[in-house]
Amino acid sequence: MHRARLKAPRPGAQWTGITTRIAERLLETRAVDAVLAMVPDPADRWKPVPALITEPAAMAAARGMRMGYAPLLALLEPARDRGHRRLAVIGIPCQVHALRKIEAGFGFEAIFVIGTPCSDNTTTESFHRFLALLSPRPETISYLEFRADMMVELRFDDGRKTLIPFLELPIADLPADFFPLTCRTCVDYTNALADLTVGYMGGEGEQWLLVRNSRGAELLALLGDEILLSPVTDRGDRIPHVKAFLENTRRAAGGLPLRRMPKWLRPLVGRLMPRFAPKGLEFARARVEMKAIETLLHLERHAPAKMRHMVPPHVRAIAARYGLRSPQAAAGQPGTTASTSARASAAGTPAP
Numbered sequence: 001m002h003r004a005r006l007k008a009p010r011p012g013a014q015w016t017g018i019t020t021r022i023a024e025r026l027l028e029t030r031a032v033d034a035v036l037a038m039v040p041d042p043a044d045r046w047k048p049v050p051a052l053i054t055e056p057a058a059m060a061a062a063r064g065m066r067m068g069y070a071p072l073l074a075l076l077e078p079a080r081d082r083g084h085r086r087l088a089v090i091g092i093p094c095q096v097h098a099l100r101k102i103e104a105g106f107g108f109e110a111i112f113v114i115g116t117p118c119s120d121n122t123t124t125e126s127f128h129r130f131l132a133l134l135s136p137r138p139e140t141i142s143y144l145e146f147r148a149d150m151m152v153e154l155r156f157d158d159g160r161k162t163l164i165p166f167l168e169l170p171i172a173d174l175p176a177d178f179f180p181l182t183c184r185t186c187v188d189y190t191n192a193l194a195d196l197t198v199g200y201m202g203g204e205g206e207q208w209l210l211v212r213n214s215r216g217a218e219l220l221a222l223l224g225d226e227i228l229l230s231p232v233t234d235r236g237d238r239i240p241h242v243k244a245f246l247e248n249t250r251r252a253a254g255g256l257p258l259r260r261m262p263k264w265l266r267p268l269v270g271r272l273m274p275r276f277a278p279k280g281l282e283f284a285r286a287r288v289e290m291k292a293i294e295t296l297l298h299l300e301r302h303a304p305a306k307m308r309h310m311v312p313p314h315v316r317a318i319a320a321r322y323g324l325r326s327p328q329a330a331a332g333q334p335g336t337t338a339s340t341s342a343r344a345s346a347a348g349t350p351a352p
């Protein structure tokens with residue numbers, strides 16, 4: 001694992017553009033014939049559209065994060081039919097899992113997989129509703145990121161930038177299905193099946209690389225001295241934060257009133273919270289553990305019959321450390337239709 005950044009950050013990139021620059025290098029060096037990635041819909045910059053990119057310069061169009069779902073792997077067949085033999089795929093964990101399941105059937109000579117972590121996703125339509133709660137002119141928002149210092153960063157077309165503490169986000173105003181059950185029960189936040197994961201959550205203000213195998217090391221080597229690497233940091237104590245998250249998620253799942261922080265206190269605590277939050281790897285661990293807890297509580301509530309097959313042993317082990325024993329983790333609590341993770345975070349527990 002590394003903290004990392006490109007010496008020359010790319011305009012339009014979500015962070016410094018490591019992801020798309022690696023793909024560009026793959027095309028430049030002819031290590032691949034095409035890259036499968038998401039570009040924005042010409043009519044809606046937040047809507048992802050899958051694209052098969054063959055020119056290095058065209059990778060610039062894929063820069064940046066878009067919230068939404070789009071059928072990335074539907075382009076595998078066209079890629080094969082066009083005669084591409086060597087491919088790179090950039091995807092979030094659910095796309096990479098599906099890719100690993102079916103890749104052998106396509107007979108490509110090589111597939112390089114650059115993954116990004118993904119905490120939660122939603123439909124682009126729902127995301128627009130979220131943007132409308134953040135600004136009176138949501139159509140001018142050009143960038144959004146849930147940062148590891150518990151701030152949401154917004155950038156606008158006129159160059160303005162604002163930071164909103166997580167605690168002050170209007171999450172309680174979001175519809176119950178804002179984050180679908182599939183995301184709330186996802187057990188692969190860090191994209192474990194990618195060759196290289198490029199995220200930020202463990203990077204303490206920089207990008208966070210997880211080189212997972214020799215192919216991932218090859219991908220990183222393509223950047224040569226364009227990239228600055230440093231050791232990952234690891235500070236603070238996640239345990240109280242994860243416990244508080246568990247408590248609120250459980251209460252929300254059970255339809256019980258949440259322990260909400262008084263409104264007047266939120267701005268102050270929201271700005272102080274980053275100081276006391278775990279940093280670097282400890283923050284990434286906190287998120288992985290929160291996701292494990294969410295998975296158990298939500299599956300127990302909404303799809304208990306699926307628990308046996310959907311929860312891998314390591315996720316059960318993480319949750320067990322916090323006293324959650326599957327499959328009866330939250331049994332017997334009355335129901336609610338609200339998104340429990342959203343409500344938990346609105347109540348004052350960070351859920352980045």
Ligand SMILES: Cc1cc2nc3c(=O)[nH]c(=O)nc-3n(C[C@H](O)[C@H](O)[C@H](O)COP(=O)(O)OP(=O)(O)OC[C@H]3O[C@@H](n4cnc5c(N)ncnc54)[C@H](O)[C@@H]3O)c2cc1C
Nearest residue numbers: 013014015016017018019020037038064066119199200201
């Ligand atoms: C829905 C979503 C949630 C994420 N959540 C986290 C998180 O919780 N923690 C974390 O560390 N990182 C998360 N990421 C990844 C993060 O936003 C950055 O994309 C990543 O750090 C790479 O930055 P970069 O500057 O190298 O990317 P860039 O060089 O700007 O490239 C961004 C890449 O993201 C791809 N992309 C954009 N939108 C989508 C989409 N909707 N679906 C699939 N691929 C897409 C593009 O194809 C492009 O290749 C998330 C990404 C997405 C799409």
